[in-house]
Amino acid sequence: MAPLLPGSRVGIIGGGQLGRMLALEARRLGYFTCVLDPDPRAPAAQVADLHLAGGLADPVAAAALARGVDVVTYEFENVDPNAVAAAETARAVHPSGAVLRIAQHRLREKEAVIGLGIPVTPFAAVRSASDLGAAIERVGLPAVLKTAASGYDGKGQAVVRRWADAEAACAALLSRCDTLIVEGLVDFELELSVVCARAADGTTACYAPGENRHSGGILDLTVAPARVPSVVAARAQDIAAVIATGLGVIGLLAVEMFLTRDGRLLVNELAPRPHNSGHHTLDACPTSQFEQLLRAICGLPLGATDLYAPAAMANLLGDLWSGVGQPDFPRALAVPGVRLHLYGKAEARPGRKMGHLCVVAGTAEEASERVLQARGRLR
Ligand code: AMP
Secondary structure, three states: OOOOOOOOEEEEEOOOHHHHHHHHHHHHOOOEEEEEEOOOOOOOOOOOOEEEEOOOOOHHHHHHHHHOOOEEEEOOOOOOHHHHHHHHHHOOEOOOHHHHHHHOEHHHHHHHHHHOOOOEOOEEEEOOHHHHHHHHHHHOOOEEEEEOEOOOOOOOEEEEOOHHHHHHHHHHHHOOOOOEEEEEOOOEEEEEEEEEEEOOOOOEEEOOOEEEEEEOOEEEEEEEOOOOOHHHHHHHHHHHHHHHHHHOOOEEEEEEEEEEOOOOEEEEEEEOOOOHHHOOHHHHOOOOHHHHHHHHHHOOOOOOOOOOOOEEEEEEEHHHHOOOOOOOHHHHHOOOOEEEEEOOOOOOOOOOEEEEEEEEOOOHHHHHHHHHHHHHOOO
């Protein structure tokens, strides 16, 4: 593949914060970006060179985007597969529509990962209420019911501890999606994620695993490197690289995993795009995950993924804005070393990702303490 040099045009399907950070990095590197999103004030549309107004399920708009650029990527996982297919008729889309199709569906995702010989959380499929009994028997209680498609940030999920709750949750979720999966609730030691980049020539580069803490199904805090033995970190990176290679990803693949109390790594979820748990790479690594994605899809060599120093990233949800207008940014920014990233979203809603804070420090503990201290000061 002849490299797409700076000056080339990158099309981004989706205008959220991941697209915004990608477009900002693209600008630094001298690439032009065009963002497809219905909203002209979308976070990425504000900073891209061009905004193309169009729906994320509109094949005509996606094909028009593709015709106007040299390569296409997406920052939003629930892009309509037909829109991606339409873009692929005009230009290369990376990661491909085939990869996206797998990541969009929890059942296909699990089957693909198992097919590569990698363990996943225990699960069973539920296609109608009558499947529920056997599925729960297989995975046991407590369990998590999840819609197979269209879920994100804990949406489309329910933790069930009793059989009676399972029936109600199953009925509610089946009204949103025709296939569910039931997973055993894993009593994990911690959650890890690895962002792996893969270039067209098959080279892979993984970032150090991040240690993730979720709250209400939404990522709250990432600390990198994860505080796990080096063999576990190496195994997590290995798993991510095997999956990225097995699926033929060109671009990024984020792999979320559980580390069980007996030391096993179980894959929970894949995302073929930049990931919230990789935001610290903007501040703590020679090559951010966003630059790395550009390098991979433009045929440039992958960049160095080492951490200059341990880092911690804390998400800022819309809840921090409620009742107070603007959070107290001056007080938070008085914490030494804290970096503020805001996504340009006008309306703060509970659970909505508005921005994040990052601290790079001498140790993971120090980074984590300082980023939480800074976030605490926002109230
Ligand atoms: P997901 O959308 O699958 O990434 O789930 C969001 C979060 O819910 C995960 O990061 C975990 O914190 C929790 N979770 C999801 N599935 C399970 C499971 N099978 N066992 C334990 N916790 C889970």
